[in-house]
Amino acid sequence: MTPIAFAEKYGLKVVSQGAGDCRDIGGAYCSDLLSLVMGRAKADDALVTVMANINTIAVAVLADVSCVILCEDIHFDENCVKKAQDQEVCVLESSEPSFQVAIKLARELGLC
Amino acid sequence: MVSEEGLPISTLKWTYEVDGSDFTRAGEASSNVKKNLRKLGVSPEVIRKVSIALYEGEINMVIHADGGHIDVEVSPDKITMVLADTGKGIADIDKAMQEGWSTAPDEVRSLGFGAGMGLPNMKKYSDEMRIESTVGVGTTVYMTVYTGG
Ligand SMILES: Nc1ncnc2c1ncn2[C@@H]1O[C@H](COP(=O)(O)OP(=O)(O)O)[C@@H](O)[C@H]1O
Numbered sequence: 378m379t380p381i382a383f384a385e386k387y388g389l390k391v392v393s394q395g396a397g398d399c400r401d402i403g404g405a406y407c408s409d410l411l412s413l414v415m416g417r418a419k420a421d422d423a424l425v426t427v428m429a430n431i432n433t434i435a436v437a438v439l440a441d442v443s444c445v446i447l448c449e450d451i452h453f454d455e456n457c458v459k460k461a462q463d464q465e466v467c468v469l470e471s472s473e474p475s476f477q478v479a480i481k482l483a484r485e486l487g488l489c
Numbered sequence: 490m491v492s493e494e495g496l497p498i499s500t501l502k503w504t505y506e507v508d509g510s511d512f513t514r515a516g517e518a519s520s521n522v523k524k525n526l527r528k529l530g531v532s533p534e535v536i537r538k539v540s541i542a543l544y545e546g547e548i549n550m551v552i553h554a555d556g557g558h559i560d561v562e563v564s565p566d567k568i569t570m571v572l573a574d575t576g577k578g579i580a581d582i583d584k585a586m587q588e589g590w591s592t593a594p595d596e597v598r599s600l601g602f603g604a605g606m607g608l609p610n611m612k613k614y615s616d617e618m619r620i621e622s623t624v625g626v627g628t629t630v631y632m633t634v635y636t637g638g
């Protein structure tokens with residue numbers, strides 16, 4: 378399932394479309410510690426986090442995740458959204474906690 | 490075939506200056522390398538290894554060393570990266586290599602970095618890594634990723 382299809386199905390807000398229409402979510406990784414994300418997230422994972430700064434976008438690009446899902450009604454500022462759009466990073470926002478988002482991802486990934 | 494500088498004609502070299510004053514800009518060199526490697530048709534796995542290793546190195550130059558200089562060389566079988574700074578240096582490299590060991594300030598931690606995972610991540614994602622460091626003089630990190638080409 379693509380990040381955009383996931384957003385449509387579960388009512389998440391698409392803040393930056395990026396490449397969210399042309400790649401699939403291959404797995405998921407939940408963390409707010411960007412150093413951990415760099416070391417342990419896999420390519421194509423959905424990154425589920427509440428860490429909303431410009432480095433989150435850089436990490437998403439370099440770790441090559443399929444999308445960033447920002448939880449708990451936390452928002453990226455304008456500058457971050459612009460960088461995400463420039464770098465073709467798909468960014469979604471949810472009002473739910475990371476765990477609830479993770480359950481939905483797990484369902485779509487056939488893990489539960 | 491060999492160019493005037495004695496490099497094989499198929500070797501590419503890119504250099505970057507890393508601004509030590511702006512943590513939010515760390516990643517510009519790595520992002521540019523990623524873009525360039527993509528254009529060259531390098532495999533996504535190799536690009537990812539290079540990107541992650543280089544980004545952690547770039548961040549360290551900003552957090553711990555007031556910026557520095559990055560040289561990236563792409564040859565048919567490998568990508569080599571040299572990150573040189575004239576920062577405070579690392580007193581105990583073995584200790585610095587341990588997961589979780591960090592001298593990063595709290596403000597960096599609050600942005601999601603400074604967990605002492607940078608050097609271990611660089612080691613994990615590069616195929617070869619070597620650190621030369623002298624306290625008060627600076628640090629140079631050498632990393633190689635083989636492309637299998
Ligand atoms: N370029 C550098 N110059 C000086 N010290 C460094 C440099 N890179 C790393 N270090 C030292 O090694 C420690 C561990 O680095 P790292 O594993 O990247 O963790 P972190 O950056 O999260 O602290 C740093 O806290 C710092 O003390």
Ligand SMILES: [Mg+2]
Pocket residue numbers: 545548549603605606607608
């Ligand atoms: Mg580091």
